[in-house]
Amino acid sequence: MTYAKVIVDVPSKETNRPYDYVIPPKLSGWVEIGSRVGVPFGPRILQGFVVGLHQEAEVDAARIKPIAEVSDSEPPLTPELVKLSRWMSKTYLCHDITALQAMIPGALKAKYERYIQAAEGVTSPQSAVEHGVFAGGEMTGNGQGILFESETLERESILRYVIAKGPVKTEQLLLKFEGQATLIKQMLLSGQLTEAQVIKDRLSQKKVLTVYPNENKNEIRAYLDKLPANAKRQKDVLDYLLLHHEPVKLADLLAELDLSASTVKSLAEKGMLIIREADEFRNPYEGRDFTPTLPMLLTPQQQIAYDAIRQDLDDRIHRTYLLQGVTGSGKTEVYLQTIQRTLDAGREAIVLVPEISLTPQMVERFKGRFGDQVAVLHSRLSQGERYDEWRKIRAGQVTVAIGARSAIFAPFTKIGLIIIDEEHESSYKQEESPKYHAKRVAIERACAHDAVVVLGSATPSLETFYQTKSDLHGVPVRLSGGEPAIRLITMSERVAGRPMPEVKIVDLREELKAGNRSMFSRELYSAIETRLHKKEQTVLLLNRRGYSTFVMCRSCGFVAGCPHCDISLTYHQRSRNLRCHYCGYAEREPEVCPDCKSEHIRFFGTGTQKVEEELGKLFPGIRVIRMDVDTTTEKGSHEKWLTQFRNKEADVLLGTQMVAKGLDFPDVTLVGVIAADTVLNLPDFRAGEKTFQLLTQVAGRAGRHHLPGEVVIQSYSPEHYSIEHASRHDYDSFVMQELGMRKERGYPPYCRLILITMSHEHIPVLVQIGEALANTLRERAGAAREGEPSFEVMGPVASPIPRIKDRYRFQCMVKYREESAAIEAVKAVLASFESRVKPHKIQISVDVDPQILM
DNA sequence: AGCACGCCGACT
DNA sequence: GTCGGCGTGCTC
Numbered sequence: 075m076t077y078a079k080v081i082v083d084v085p086s087k088e089t090n091r092p093y094d095y096v097i098p099p100k101l102s103g104w105v106e107i108g109s110r111v112g113v114p115f116g117p118r119i120l121q122g123f124v125v126g127l128h129q130e131a132e133v134d135a136a137r138i139k140p141i142a143e144v145s146d147s148e149p150p151l152t153p154e155l156v157k158l159s160r161w162m163s164k165t166y167l168c169h170d171i172t173a174l175q176a177m178i179p180g181a182l183k184a185k186y187e188r189y190i191q192a193a194e195g196v197t198s199p200q201s202a203v204e205h206g207v208f209a210g211g212e213m214t215g216n217g218q219g220i221l222f223e224s225e226t227l228e229r230e231s232i233l234r235y236v237i238a239k240g241p242v243k244t245e246q247l248l249l250k251f252e253g254q255a256t257l258i259k260q261m262l263l264s265g266q267l268t269e270a271q272v273i274k275d276r277l278s279q280k281k282v283l284t285v286y287p288n289e290n291k292n293e294i295r296a297y298l299d300k301l302p303a304n305a306k307r308q309k310d311v312l313d314y315l316l317l318h319h320e321p322v323k324l325a326d327l328l329a330e331l332d333l334s335a336s337t338v339k340s341l342a343e344k345g346m347l348i349i350r351e352a353d354e355f356r357n358p359y360e361g362r363d364f365t366p367t368l369p370m371l372l373t374p375q376q377q378i379a380y381d382a383i384r385q386d387l388d389d390r391i392h393r394t395y396l397l398q399g400v401t402g403s404g405k406t407e408v409y410l411q412t413i414q415r416t417l418d419a420g421r422e423a424i425v426l427v428p429e430i431s432l433t434p435q436m437v438e439r440f441k442g443r444f445g446d447q448v449a450v451l452h453s454r455l456s457q458g459e460r461y462d463e464w465r466k467i468r469a470g471q472v473t474v475a476i477g478a479r480s481a482i483f484a485p486f487t488k489i490g491l492i493i494i495d496e497e498h499e500s501s502y503k504q505e506e507s508p509k510y511h512a513k514r515v516a517i518e519r520a521c522a523h524d525a526v527v528v529l530g531s532a533t534p535s536l537e538t539f540y541q542t543k544s545d546l547h548g549v550p551v552r553l554s555g556g557e558p559a560i561r562l563i564t565m566s567e568r569v570a571g572r573p574m575p576e577v578k579i580v581d582l583r584e585e586l587k588a589g590n591r592s593m594f595s596r597e598l599y600s601a602i603e604t605r606l607h608k609k610e611q612t613v614l615l616l617n618r619r620g621y622s623t624f625v626m627c628r629s630c631g632f633v634a635g636c637p638h639c640d641i642s643l644t645y646h647q648r649s650r651n652l653r654c655h656y657c658g659y660a661e662r663e664p665e666v667c668p669d670c671k672s673e674h675i676r677f678f679g680t681g682t683q684k685v686e687e688e689l690g691k692l693f694p695g696i697r698v699i700r701m702d703v704d705t706t707t708e709k710g711s712h713e714k715w716l717t718q719f720r721n722k723e724a725d726v727l728l729g730t731q732m733v734a735k736g737l738d739f740p741d742v743t744l745v746g747v748i749a750a751d752t753v754l755n756l757p758d759f760r761a762g763e764k765t766f767q768l769l770t771q772v773a774g775r776a777g778r779h780h781l782p783g784e785v786v787i788q789s790y791s792p793e794h795y796s797i798e799h800a801s802r803h804d805y806d807s808f809v810m811q812e813l814g815m816r817k818e819r820g821y822p823p824y825c826r827l828i829l830i831t832m833s834h835e836h837i838p839v840l841v842q843i844g845e846a847l848a849n850t851l852r853e854r855a856g857a858a859r860e861g862e863p864s865f866e867v868m869g870p871v872a873s874p875i876p877r878i879k880d881r882y883r884f885q886c887m888v889k890y891r892e893e894s895a896a897i898e899a900v901k902a903v904l905a906s907f908e909s910r911v912k913p914h915k916i917q918i919s920v921d922v923d924p925q926i927l928m
Numbered sequence: 929a930g931c932a933c934g935c936c937g938a939c940t
Numbered sequence: 941g942t943c944g945g946c947g948t949g950c951t952c
Contacts, residue, residue, distance in 0.1 A: 080952080084929050093952040116951040117931060131952080138952050256943095913947090932950090939943080 078105050078141060079126035082115050083184055085169045087908065093122075094131040098140040105144060108151035110182065112143040112273045121145070121184035121273050123174045125156050145273070150178050150468065152485055154522050161518055167901055167920045168508040176508050177483040181461035185274045188244040190258070190267050192237045228257055229266075236267060244269060276457070283324040285338060286348045287315040294346055307337045312346060324349060364441040369411055375399075375565040376408050382563060383412045386526045387419065387490055394517055394527040396497070396542050398534055399565030400803065401774025402572060405530045408565075409493050410443050412528065413474060417447070421490025421525075422473045426512055428499040429453055429478040431735040434713050437476065444474050451477030451484070454712075479504060482512045482519065489523040492516045496735065497529035497538055498767055503925040511923055513538075529560070532774065532805070533767040536816065539809055540823035547817045549824060553891065575745070575776040575783030577801040579792045582749070593688060598746045598786045605744050606693060606725055610781065612744040613737075614728040615772045616682050617752045625652060625664070629672035634664065640877040657879045682728055685748060689726060701729035734772040740779040745772055750789040750797055757874055758927060759821045762796040766808050769800035820889065822923075825866075828888040828900055829924040831873060833881040833917045843916055844870030844884045847907060851888065854899045865890035865899065874928045881917070887927075897922065 079092035095113050097105045105111065109124040119142055131138055151159075151174070159173040166173075175183060232251055236242055248255055261267045288294055298312050310331050315322075328335060342349050372380055379397055386393045399405045413423045427436060432452045440448050449463040449472040466472045468485045475484035479502055482492070494502065494516055502512040513529065520527045529538055542562035543551055551558060568574070580595040590596060605612050624642040625634040634643045636654035643652035645663065653660045667675045682702045689698055699715050712732075719727045720739055727733055727742075753765050769787060777783020789797055799808035817824050830847070834840045851867045866889040873883035890896035900920060911918060 077952090082951085084951085086929055088949085089929080089951070095952060113952080115930095118951095120929095120951095133952060930951095932948105934948085935945105937943105937945080940941090 075129070075131075075135075076102075077128050077131045077138065078109075078111070078124045079128065080111060080113050080122040080141070081125050081170045081174060082113065082120045082122040083171055083175075084115070084120065085171050087169075087905075090163075090169045090171070092125055094128075094133060094138050096138050096140040101141055101144055105141060106149045107153045108149035108156050110145040110150055110178075111141050112145065113141055114139045118186075119271050119273060120186075123151065123156070123171070124149070125160075125170070125174075143273075145182075145275075148468065150182060150485070152487055154487070154519070155483065155485060158483075158515070158519060158522070162508050162510055162515070165514070165897070166508050166510050166922050167897065167904075173508050176480065176504075176510070177485075179457070179461045179464045181276055181457045183276045185276050186271060187274055188269055188271045189241040190236060190244050190247050190262070190269050191241040192233060193266050193268050196233070196266060197237060198234075228254060229261065232258065232261065233266065241270070283349055284321050285315075285324050285327055286321050286350070287319055288346050288348075291316060291319065297344065297346055307331075307333050308341060311338060311341055315347065364438055364445070366445070367439065367442040369414065369443075370404075370407050372407065372411070373404060373565075373567065373569060375567055376404050379408050379563045379565060380411055382561070383408075383491075383526055383528060384415050387412065387415050390490075390524045392521050392524050392526065394520070394560045395529065396534055396538055396560050396562045397528050397530040397565065398539075398562060398805070399530065399532060400568060400574065401532045401771065402568040402778050403532075403565040404569040405495070405565065406439060409495070409528070409530070410439070412491055412526075413444070413493070416490035417444070417473050419490060421488045422484075422486040423475075423491040423493065424481060424484050424486065424489060424516075425474065425476040426479065426481055426492070426494045426502065426516070427476065428496050428501045428735065430501070430732050431496060432476075432478055433716065433737070435716075435738065440474065440476050447472050448474045448476060449484075451475060451481045453478060454710075479512045482515045489519065489525045491526050491528070492520050493528045493530065495530045497531045498533055498535040498763075500764075500925045503923070505926070507919070509921050509924075511925075514923075533770045534805075536763060536809065536812060537823045540813070546813055549817065572777065572779075573782065574803045575773055575785050577773055577785040577787060577803070579797060579801050580786060580788045581792045582788050582790050592692070593685065593748060594692065595786070595788050598788060599692065601744050601746065601784060601786055602689075602693065602726070606696065608743075609722075609741075610743040611719070611722065611724075611739060611741045612726045612746060613733055613739075613742050613772070613775050614685065614726055614746045614748060615734055615768075616685055616728065616730060616748045617750075617768065625675060627667035627669060627672055628674040628676060630667060630670040632667050632669040632675075634668075638878075638880045639875065641875055656875070682730065685728055689728070696726060697724040698726045698728055699724040701727065701732055731768070734768055734775070737775055738778055739775075741781065742776055742778070743781045743783050745776040745783070745785045747772060747785075747787045747789075750787045751791045751794065754791065754794060754796070759816070759819065760925075762794070762812055762815070765794075766796040766800050766805075766812075769797065770803065770805070773800065773803070825889040825891055826896075827924055828890070828896060829921040829927060830886045830888065830900065831883055831919050831921070832870070832885070833878070833883045833919075834914065835881055837882050839914055839916065840882055840884045841870070843907070843910065843914075844886065846910070847903065848886050850903050850906070851886070851899060854903060855896075865896040885927075 076097050077094045078097055080095050081092055082089060105124055107124055107127060111122050111124055112119050113122050155177050159170060159177060162168065162173040163170045232254065235250065236247070247258065251258065258267065262269055294312055294316055298309065301309055310333065311327070314327070314331060324335065324338065327338065338347070338349065341347050383395060397405055397408065409425065416423045425440065429452060437450055449466045451460055451463050455463065467475050475481050475486065494513055497513060504510050516527050519525070538560060540546060540551060541560040542558050544558055545551055578597060580597045582595065585595045602612055625645055626632065634652055635641065636643055636657065636659050638659055639654055639656045641654060641656055643654055643661070646653055650663050651660050652663060664675055666673050682700050686698050686700050689696055699719050701715050705711065705715070716737070718724060722741060747769065750765065750769060753768065754761050773785040776785055787797065787801060791797070795811050796808060799811070816822065832840055832844055848867050848870055855865045855867060867886060868889065869886040870884045873885045876883055888896050888900060904918060904920070
C-alpha cells in the first residue's frame with residue numbers, strides 16, 4: 075500500500091505536519107510529490123499538497139482516509155520546490171502550508187464553497203413527508219402548536235426555494251433565510267437537505283461573452299446604409315465595429331456605447347455580428363513585436379565578468395557572484411549573454427528585477443533577445459495572465475522567467491542561472507508570511523541545481539558586499555573560515571567611456587538664509603531653466619517617505635491621526651479624504667481644526683502634486699509628467715507616462731522612487747533631488763545606506779547617452795557622509811564608513827536579526843508577555859554556549875508604530891551570528907509560550923532578517 | 929482554522 | 941426542565 079503525506083490548508087501550529095492518506099486505486103499514478111489534492115480532514119474536504127510517498131503509514135491504518143481528488147493533471151510543484159518549502163518554513167518560521175502556497179500562483183489558491191440541495195427524491199414539500207424525513211417538529215418534543223405551525227411553514231418555504239433553485243451556496247441560503255440558521259441545520263441533520271462541499275481554484279477559467287464582428291466589412295456597410303434614421307443605437311454599434319473590427323467583450327461594448335444587450339442581440343440576428351463565449355484574452359504581450367537584438371561586443375570589464383560566470387556555468391558548479399557595476403556599465407548585456415550560455419547548455423534561467431523597474435523597456439530587452447522563450451511574471455498582470463505565464467514555465471514551453479520577487483519560485487527543473495538585478499532593493503524581502511528574502515531563496519535553489527547566482531547592483535547592500543570579503547574591520551566574515559561566500563566582480567567603467575554626471579549639492583539652509591523659501595534652490599531653478607531653453611529633459615525626484623501628506627493645524631499643531639493606529643492620516647486629493655495606510659480607516663477632509671476650530675488647517679507634506687503646482691508657477695507653460703501612486707494605479711498607465719516622456723511630450727518627469735530606477739532616456743541631462751534627507755531622518759539603521767543607494771541610482775539617470783549629465787541634490791544636511799559619497803560616486807568610501815558605523819553599533823552585517831513583534835489590545839498584557847518571552851530567550855542564550863552567549867536579546871520595547879488596528883505592539887530583537895542556534899531557540903520558546911499566548915489572543919509574528927524594523 | 933463535544937445561565 | 945453560550949481538543 076502506498077500512502078501520501080499531505081500538508082493541509084490549515085495554517086495553524088497544531089496542523090503543521092503531514093497527514094497520511096491512502097491513494098485510492100483510481101488515482102494511482104496521479105498522485106506525485108508536489109501534487110495538489112483534495113483530502114477529507116475532519117468533517118470537511120480541504121486542499122493539500124503531497125510532500126511524500128511512503129509504503130507505510132505512521133498511524134493506525136483504520137484511521138487513514140483516502141485522497142478525494144487530484145486537482146491538476148500535472149503537479150504544480152516539483153520535488154525540489156517541495157523540499158525548498160521545508161527549508162523556508164524552518165528558516166523563516168512559518169507554517170509549511172504558507173511556504174507551499176507562496177510558490178504557486180494566486181489563481182491556484184483554494185476557494186471552498188458549500189452547496190445545499192434537497193435530499194435525493196425530494197421534489198416537493200409533500201414528497202419530503204412521504205420520504206419520512208419530515209418528522210423533525212414532533213421529534214424535538216416542541217408541544218406548542220402555533221410555533222410548530224410557523225416552523226412547518228418555514229421549512230416548506232426553504233424546501234420550496236431549494237428545490238426550485240437547485241444547489242444553492244450555503245452562505246447565500248443563510249443570507250436569504252436570515253435567522254433560520256438553526257432550522258436549516260436541523261433540516262440538514264434530519265436529511266431533508268444535504269450539503270456538499272467543493273474546492274475550486276480561485277481562478278475561474280473565465281469565459282466571457284464576446285462580440286465578433288461580421289468578417290465582411292462591406293456587408294456591415296450595406297446594412298448600415300439601409301438602416302432607418304431612428305435606429306441610432308444600432309448605427310453606433312456598427313460604426314464602432316467598423317472602426318475597430320476586432321472581437322470585443324460584450325460588457326465593454328455595452329459600457330462604451332451605453333446601450334442594452336438587446337440592441338446587440340438584434341444585430342446578431344441580422345448576421346452583423348456573432349456573440350459567443352470566448353476564453354478571456356490573456357496574453358499581455360500578444361501582437362507586440364519585439365525588435366530582435368543581437369549580442370553586443372563586450373567591453374573588457376564585461377568580458378571578464380562574462381568569462382568568470384561562463385566558466386562556472388560550464389563546470390556546473392554552484393557559486394554566487396556580486397556583479398558590482400556603476401550605472402551604465404552594461405550589466406544587462408552580461409546578464410543576456412550568460413543567459414544565452416545557460417540556454418545553449420539546455421538549462422533554464424530566472425531573472426529577478428524589482429517590481430518597480432520591471433518596465434516595458436526591461437521586458438523588451440529580454441523578449442528582444444530570447445523571443446517567446448521568455449515568461450514574464452509581475453503584479454501588473456491579472457491573476458489569470460500570471461497563471462498563464464506560470465503554466466508556460468511549468469510545461470517547459472519557456473526557458474527564461476523574468477519577474478519580481480515571487481518569480482524565484484518559477485517551477486523550472488533544470489536551472490542553470492539565477493540573476494538578481496538591483497540586489498540591494500528591499501522589495502526582495504516579502505513583508506508578509508512567509509517573510510522570505512528572494513536572495514537567500516535564490517542561493518538555496520541554486521545549490522540544489524548546481525546553478526550560478528549573479529547579484530547585480532551599482533550600490534550593493536552591505537550584507538552582500540560584506541560576504542565578498544574574508545574579514546572586515548578586524549572581524550572575520552565567516553566563523554568557519556574558508557573563502558568568501560560571494561565572489562566580487564567590479565565594473566567601474568561606463569559603456570563607451572561616458573563620464574559619470576557631475577553632482578552638485580545644495581544646502582537648503584543657506585537658501586533659506588538667502589531668503590529663498592521656495593522648494594527649488596536657485597541652483598536647481600536655473601538648471602531647469604537651462605534645460606527648457608535647450609529642449610533637454612529633466613527628471614525630478616521627490617522622496618515620498620517621510621514626506622507624506624499629513625494634515626496639520628498651523629494654529630495649535632494638531633495633526634490628524636488614525637483613531638485605531640498611532641500614525642498620521644494621509645491626505646488623498648482624488649477622494650478628498652484622509653486615510654490610514656495601515657487599517658484603511660477614512661474620514662472626510664476637515665474644514666476647520668477639530669481641536670481648536672482654527673481654519674488654518676492645511677495639508678502638509680509637499681507631495682508630488684505640490685511640486686507640480688510650484689513648477690507650473692515658476693515656469694509657465696512647462697510640461698510635467700507626474701508619476702506617483704495616484705497617477706500609476708491604472709493598468710498600463712506607468713507605460714503610458716514613460717512613452718510620453720520618451721517622445722518628448724514633456725519637459726519634466728516628476729516622481730517618487732519609481733523614477734529613480736532603471737529608466738534610460740537619451741535626452742535627460744538633468745536630475746534634481748528635491749530633498750535628499752527625508753529618508754535619513756527615519757529611525758532605521760539602514761537610513762544612510764538607503765539614501766546613498768537612492769541618490770546614486772537617480773544620479774545614474776542623467777547623461778547616459780551623447781549629452782553630458784548634471785545632478786543637483788538639495789539637502790538640509792549636505793555634510794552627511796551618505797550624501798557626500800553619493801555625490802562623488804564613491805561606493806567604496808561610503809561602504810567602509812557605513813560598515814564602521816554598523817560594527818560600532820552592533821548592526822548587520824556584523825550580526826543578524828530576528829524581530830519578534832507582539833500585539834494585543836491591552837498594554838499590560840503585552841508588557842508581561844514581552845518581558846517573560848525576552849527573559850526566557852535570554853536564559854536560553856546564556857545556556858547555549860558557555861562563556862559567551864550565542865545570541866543577544868533586546869527589548870521588549872514599543873514598536874515604532876505602537877498601535878495598529880486598535881492593537882498595541884511591542885517588539886523584541888534577537889541579534890545573532892550565522893552559526894548560532896537563535897532561530898531554533900526562538901521557535902522553541904514560542905512553542906513553549908503557546909499556552910500562555912493563545913488564551914489571551916496575543917498575536918506574535920517573527921521576522922527573520924527584517925528589512926524594516928516596524 | 930473550523931467544527932464538534934461538553935458543561936453552566938435565561939427561557940418555556 | 942431545554943436552548944444555547946463559547947471553552948478545550950482533534951483533524952490522517
